[in-house]
Amino acid sequence: MIGQQIFNGLTLGMAYALIAVGYSLVFGILRLVNFSHGSVYAFGAHAALLFVGMKLGIFPAILMSLIFTGVLGILIDKTALEPLRKKKSMPIASLITTIGISNIIQNMLTATFGSQKKAFPALFDFGVISVGKLQISWTQICMCIISLMLMLVLVLLVHKTKIGLAMRACEQNPKAASMMGINVNFIISFTFFLGGVSAAIAGALISGYYQIVYPNMGYMAGLKAFAAAVLGGIGSLPGALIGGLLVGVSESMAATFLGSTYRDCMAFIILIIVLIVRPNGLFGKKGITKV
Amino acid sequence: MKKMKKWVGLGLVLAMTAGFTGCTNNSATSSESTSDSTSTTKETESTQSSESTETIKIAVAAPMTGDTAEYGIGFTNAAQLMADEWNANGGVLGQQIEIVPYDDKNSSEEAATIAQKIVSEGDIVGVIGHFSSGVCLTAAPIYQQNQIIEISPSASHPDYSLVGDYIFRNNTVIKSEAAASIDIATQDLGKKNIGIISIKTDWGTNTSQVIKDLVEQLGSDVKVVAHEEVVEGSDDYSPAITKLNEAGADVVICAGMYNLVAPVAKQYKQINPDIQIVGFSNAYSQQLIELGGDSVEGVCFPVIFFSESQDEKIKTYVDAFTKAYGTAPSALSSQAYDSVGMLLTAIEQAGTTDSQQVRKFLADLGYDGVTGYTKFDENGDVQKDFIKVTIKDGTFVKMD
Numbered sequence: 032m033i034g035q036q037i038f039n040g041l042t043l044g045m046a047y048a049l050i051a052v053g054y055s056l057v058f059g060i061l062r063l064v065n066f067s068h069g070s071v072y073a074f075g076a077h078a079a080l081l082f083v084g085m086k087l088g089i090f091p092a093i094l095m096s097l098i099f100t101g102v103l104g105i106l107i108d109k110t111a112l113e114p115l116r117k118k119k120s121m122p123i124a125s126l127i128t129t130i131g132i133s134n135i136i137q138n139m140l141t142a143t144f145g146s147q148k149k150a151f152p153a154l155f156d157f158g159v160i161s162v163g164k165l166q167i168s169w170t171q172i173c174m175c176i177i178s179l180m181l182m183l184v185l186v187l188l189v190h191k192t193k194i195g196l197a198m199r200a201c202e203q204n205p206k207a208a209s210m211m212g213i214n215v216n217f218i219i220s221f222t223f224f225l226g227g228v229s230a231a232i233a234g235a236l237i238s239g240y241y242q243i244v245y246p247n248m249g250y251m252a253g254l255k256a257f258a259a260a261v262l263g264g265i266g267s268l269p270g271a272l273i274g275g276l277l278v279g280v281s282e283s284m285a286a287t288f289l290g291s292t293y294r295d296c297m298a299f300i301i302l303i304i305v306l307i308v309r310p311n312g313l314f315g316k317k318g319i320t321k322v
Numbered sequence: 323m324k325k326m327k328k329w330v331g332l333g334l335v336l337a338m339t340a341g342f343t344g345c346t347n348n349s350a351t352s353s354e355s356t357s358d359s360t361s362t363t364k365e366t367e368s369t370q371s372s373e374s375t376e377t378i379k380i381a382v383a384a385p386m387t388g389d390t391a392e393y394g395i396g397f398t399n400a401a402q403l404m405a406d407e408w409n410a411n412g413g414v415l416g417q418q419i420e421i422v423p424y425d426d427k428n429s430s431e432e433a434a435t436i437a438q439k440i441v442s443e444g445d446i447v448g449v450i451g452h453f454s455s456g457v458c459l460t461a462a463p464i465y466q467q468n469q470i471i472e473i474s475p476s477a478s479h480p481d482y483s484l485v486g487d488y489i490f491r492n493n494t495v496i497k498s499e500a501a502a503s504i505d506i507a508t509q510d511l512g513k514k515n516i517g518i519i520s521i522k523t524d525w526g527t528n529t530s531q532v533i534k535d536l537v538e539q540l541g542s543d544v545k546v547v548a549h550e551e552v553v554e555g556s557d558d559y560s561p562a563i564t565k566l567n568e569a570g571a572d573v574v575i576c577a578g579m580y581n582l583v584a585p586v587a588k589q590y591k592q593i594n595p596d597i598q599i600v601g602f603s604n605a606y607s608q609q610l611i612e613l614g615g616d617s618v619e620g621v622c623f624p625v626i627f628f629s630e631s632q633d634e635k636i637k638t639y640v641d642a643f644t645k646a647y648g649t650a651p652s653a654l655s656s657q658a659y660d661s662v663g664m665l666l667t668a669i670e671q672a673g674t675t676d677s678q679q680v681r682k683f684l685a686d687l688g689y690d691g692v693t694g695y696t697k698f699d700e701n702g703d704v705q706k707d708f709i710k711v712t713i714k715d716g717t718f719v720k721m722d
Contacts, residue, residue, distance in 0.1 A: 032564060032565070032568045035568070036561055039558075039560040039561055039564060043558055043560075146387070146388060146389065146391070147391070147392070147609070148613060149612075149613070150584075150612055150613045150614070150615055159592060159593060166593045168592045168593070170592070241557040241558065241585065241589075242585070242615075243585055243613070248557070251556075283560075283561050286562065287561050287564075287565065290551060291550065291551055291553055291561070291562060292551070292553060294553075294556075294561070295553070
């Protein structure tokens with residue numbers, strides 16, 4: 032049974048990791064915790080539901096939702112965050128703004144789609160395979176594979192491409208980067224686009240797994256993913272993956288041995304313990320103090 | 323030290339602001355809803371008074387927004403339908419009947435405010451509601467104290483009707499319903515290893531205990547192999563399902579609403595396609611099929627009211643309801659429909675809207691409605707016959 036529960040936890044953890052990547056991407060560049068990310072994830076799931084309902088076929092529909100949600104990410108940055116950056120407002124202003132945006136998106140979703148839970152078609156529903164006593168559904172396997180692939184693509188993008196080089200330059204010193212001819216605002220928008228796309232992938236995959244979609248779905252998932260990102264070391268992509276898996280497995284274990292009521296607090300208990308022992312998270316770099 | 327003081331101070335300020343915003347939020351929303359409903363009632367009053375005398379007001383207090391909104395809206399629609407039928411025949415005591423909806427969001431806090439509001443309103447004869455047992459238990463003492471009749475179409479917690487003699491329910495207590503569910507699991511499906519999955523609310527915990535006690539009384543080789551409590555509204559039930567499956571359950575009794583039964587059915591059937599799932603009457607809702615799709619095929623549960631019934635009276639009612647609101651009525655909506663009918667009949671028999679008089683007649687009333695023959699016992703509870711329903715090819719059908 033423990034094997035099965037660990038596997039359940041790993042699948043859940045992959046879901047958190049997918050969302051956590053979005054937090055890490057934006058934090059890496061802007062040093063800003065983007066609290067609207069949970070709602071963007073819910074938006075991605077609803078967009079996928081909408082396009083799947085239009086009978087475009089599953090993959091074109093998901094592709095459309097990725098682009099849509101990515102554009103939403105850019106929109107958030109351009110309408111709300113870029114003006115704040117231009118005015119050189121305090122970092123806390125941007126933080127509060129993202130919380131506000133989160134509420135706006137969530138309420139818009141409720142207004143358009145209704146607050147009730149809606150059915151989402153099962154993706155990759157090819158049955159179950161048994162490995163020894165373990166029962167693993169194809170949905171779970173596909174979820175893990177796609178998450179890992181996405182993670183790999185993102186890491187390659189950040190570390191091996193030109194735009195990734197520009198992203199890392201902006202991360203280290205935006206001013207110097209812009210002097211070297213990097214369009215910092217474009218890079219930030221691009222990062223928000225990536226964040227939106229990863230949120231939409233997470234939204235489509237997780238909804239396909241649970242087959243449920245509703246406007247509030249991003250709230251708890253977003254918070255736990257944030258905990259996972261901090262746990263792994265916010266700003267670090269492998270950290271997001273490990274953090275997500277840790278949160279997922281510990282949650283599953285808590286539900287097994289302590290009862291379902293303890294599962295939601297588990298992520299945060301672990302987060303606090305890790306932060307006391309290692310303030311920068313498991314994979315976090317020592318913070319560079321910028322004056 | 324100084325630094326620490328600063329932090330403590332900051333913490334206190336934060337806590338206070340949080341408290342304040344919390345307060346202002348609450349009072350703002352409640353005063354908003356108050357002013358809203360008063361303005362609407364005033365409007366209707368003025369329009370009514372211009373053509374006839376006063377109206378007789380019946381409140382429907384139930385969730386109109388949120389996850390359980392479907393039930394509250396169903397209650398209101400059903401109550402309105404019954405009121406319209408009476409109004410078409412000249413109303414009651416020569417006055418028109420008016421249904422006043424209140425939204426309790428299925429929250430105890432909200433329900434307490436609404437109960438106070440209904441009491442202070444002064445001209446409301448009776449309350450149809452609230453929806454879930456826990457919420458009913460908060461509101462009922464307020465009605466009892468102020469001698470306002472409350473008929474809940476849905477509460478099934480045994481304590482509810484014990485609150486007082488003004489508190490009635492047009493729903494069976496959970497014990498008889500649980501017995502019917504166990505009967506389906508053991509007799510109709512022929513299973514012996516029962517797993518229970520229940521929501522962690524007052525109702526869910528109590529129901530699962532009732533199931534365990536009843537199974538123990540059965541005494542035969544039927545047993546409860548595992549019981550898992552889950553938090554309502556989480557999406558991932560796989561840890562609980564894994565435990566039930568490992569324990570060797572071949573039938574699972576789901577103590578929860580459609581939003582529990584549908585995801586549990588989906589996630590359970592992914593790891594064990596042969597599992598049988600038995601629910602309760604509060605899962606009987608079109609939403610169950612919409613949310614559950616193929617996975618809820620074969621889910622069974624006992625209900626008091628079945629809309630596909632061939633009975634003439636039920637058919638006309640279902641047709642009228644469908645014509646007015648576009649969907650067939652659910653069991654609980656129909657119980658709300660009958661509740662209004664009973665209250666109005668009692669008012670007619672009493673010849674007054676004085677709640678003491680009406681209560682007396684209501685307690686002695688025998689009412690033949692769409693949910694069967696209803697007579698309250700000394701607690702204000704009812705006994706009803708169950709119809710066993712299952713889902714086949716995407717529709718609800720009677721089990722045979």
